[in-house]
Amino acid sequence: MFSLHAVRRLRDFVLDITLSIGQGETLVLIGENGAGKSTVLNLISGILTPDRGEIVLGERALFSFDKRINIPTENRNIGHLFQSYALFPHMTVAENVAFGLQCRQVPKAEIAASVTERLAVMRLSDLADVNASRLSGGQRQRVALARALVLEPELLLLDEPLAAVDMRARGAMRKELREQIQNADIPCIIVTHALHDALELADRLCLIEEGKVAADGDPEEVLGMQENGFIASFTDR
């Protein structure tokens, strides 16, 4: 269970978003470029701080303006995948996946076991010792997902998870992603520009316009709002 109310002054408008997600539910955010979708993810993971509001994950308040709570990013236990995946280019695949466990000072033997297992699950074992800067888009995506999921996060944030994946591989990757999210059984927020992502990954769909929630509900219901200009062009593709 995750709930968010965040207000933050951006350059062109004030972002003011209220959202909540149930356990194991996947919420997909759609909207124009610059509508504030990625900003919402950054506010949740703590890279940005809201001006006002409250963010609650499970029993824990991550941010509360009234109670003066602001848990630092590194203690939020949220998996955040960036659009570019941000794999550390000076590390191998295995080192990337081990990074978060090392930060948590998990014993070395345990780290090795977790990393090996996670790489096997994600079919990345062959790439363990390859430098992260030499991977294809699809491989990067899987490594970034492995790096986040090995930490057993309580919430998963995915910013355009398939944008850097080769067109032909996208369908298979999307299916795989769906399985990974289902197995993790945690709330998940996905930002996307692709109709297929919205249709196949979303339990619920949320349209953001100029920092406000313009629609939030069942995917078919939201995509049926053809009087909305963005929805009309989104479903037209």
Add this chain to the structure above:
Amino acid sequence: MDLTQFQQKSEVSRHSSRTRLGRAALTLLIAVLLALFLLFVTVPIASLFLRISPEAFLRSLAEPVVLDALSLSLITATMSTVIVVIFGTPLALINARHDYRGRDLVDTLTDLPIVLPPAVAGIALLMAFGRRGVVGQYLDLFGIHIAFTTVAVILAQVFVASPFYIRQAKASFEAVDRIYEDAARTLGASPWAVARRITIPLAWGGLISGAILSFARALGEFGATIMFAGNFQGRTQTMPLAIYTTMQGDLDASISLAIILVMISFAVIAAVKVVTRRNF
């Protein structure tokens, strides 16, 4: 072909031959300027090698004045580079990543020694750390004397060489994409862990080349050293000071020291090239 056509055609060919001639003249001019400049740089350096026989070079390497200067220079330049790196790295990282009031002032002050004449640096250091200096008078109470000691040599080198490292380090930190730092934070890395495991390794090539440049500048330091540390063999007489001193008596020793510095300079340039090419 009628007359006007013929005239036009000859005009065109005359025009193009003139531009061809002009271009050739320009190329020649640039080549001459370039050659003159290269000669101006290389002839003096070559002259060092031509004015001394290999035997005389090796013989003077055994002279105490040369050996003392060489070891003192290598030790002090290494020490000052270590000090610059220890103080400069956090400063460069903070100024590259955080905006605070007075950051521009700090940037300007750290750059100042680059434009400050070394003689000014020398007298300034003396006024601060000399026996009756602003700071030195209090150190004197505890029996601590800095001026005209090896410590003064190191302080003078730190003063003049620090901007070379700090500027390079700051530029290298700024070149690291913040997305890697953000990703590391979401994976549970504290700010200190982010600096140690992400930012510094990604900026590594730039940090090393900055340290090498700073070392080279420290090695060549002359003006501030002779004013603030004096010119005592074995204690404060670094290689540039020894070159200046021996030039008046033992020219071979002076040339030998100069040749060693030339070789170190070439090694520095080569090292910086190699390190920056391997950069991410």
